[in-house]
Amino acid sequence: MSTPQPPMPQSAPAPDWQTAPGASYPSYTSPIPVVRTHLLHAVASEWTKIKSVRSTMWTLGVLVLLVVGIGLLTGALVSASDQDLGGESALGLGFFGLLLGSMCVITLGVLTTASEYGTGMIRTTMVACPSRGRVLAAKGIVFFLVAFVVTLVSASLVALVHVAMLEGQGAAEPTGGEWFKGTxxxxxxIALLGLLSLAVGSIVRHSAGAITIMIGAVLAPLVMALFMFAESLRDVQQALFEYSIPNQLSIFYANSLSDSGPSGWDPLWIMLVVTAAALAGAFALLEKRDV
Incomplete structure (x- = not known):
């Protein structure tokens, strides 16, 4: 006697869209809007990064402290000495604070790119934005604007205080052109100098190494020139004096270390060309190397 078999389960009827031969699945529309990404999205991302990390607050805070603190201290010492400035512009007293403050801009510029390679965060960045050139461009735009605005506010504050403080000590009233160059x-x-540091950080991919290279580029030519006593090296010494970054900074206050060499707005064009070349190299290497 055969054992009765259990009834087979009834399958659910096929949906209407499956009954017709060759029928396709229904389309799905995501409730999340799909937007084509562009450079401004990368800029917004880099702005979120740069304002979120502690290194930005520390470096920019020290920058403001050096520029404003040393500037006010210098102005106070000159004012207390009752020294007659002999018709010189009071704007030039802000040079010392800006020279030291430029080291903070260099440091932040390097960290903007090189620190991500040290932590490995660059891999996440490139996954989120596969266009490497767009990432580097966004970093450069955000950093340049931040460095320029902070430096401009600090330098302008110091300049206003110096002119008001030393008005009765024979200081010449700055012209509009002098105000514009000095601020x-x-x-x-200085913002371009920081952007150059950003490019070097992208090329070297090592924070300490890139910072060392940039500080050497700022200080080494002037230090080398000071110890060149041989007459045969006189022309080299003169060139190092003229094209050193401290001298180019002083040109904006009409206080060049030499009577020849760059003048007027020449230092800005020189730095623009050097920075553009470094950025071009950084873009080229970024596309060729792994992250």
Whole structure:
């Protein structure tokens, strides 16, 4: 006697879209809007990064402290000494604070790119934005604007205080052109110097190494020139004096270390060309190397 078999389960009827031969699945529309990404999205991302990390607050805080603190201290010492400035512009007293403050801009510029290679965060960045050139461009735009604005505000504050403080000590009233060069011009130069550091950080991919290279580029030519006593090296010494970054900074205040060499707005154009070349190299290497 055969054992009765259990009834087979009834399968659910096929949906209407499956019954017709060759029928396709229904389309799905995501509720999340799909937007084609562009450079401004990368800029927004880099702005979020740069304002979130502690290194930005520390370096920019020290920058403001050096520029404003040393500037006010210098102005106070000159004012207390009752020294007659002999018709010189009071704007030049801000040079010392800006020279030291430029080291903070260099440091932040390097960290903007090189620190991501040290932590490995660059891999996440490139996954989120596969266009490597767009990432580097966004970093450069955000950093340049931040460095320029902070330097401009600090330099302008110091300049206003110096002119008001030393008005009765024979200081000449700065012209409009002198104001523009001593605030906007020198801020553009320092921001470009930081952008050059950013490019070097992208090329070297090592924070300490890139910072060392940039500080050497700022200080080494002037230090080398000071110890060149041989007559045969006189022309080399003169060139190092003229094209050293401290001398180019002083040109914005009409206080060049030499009577020849760059003048007027020449330092800004020189730095612009050097920075553009470094950025071109950084873009080229970024596309060729692994992250």
């Amino acid at each position: 906007v011009g020198i801020s553009l130069y």
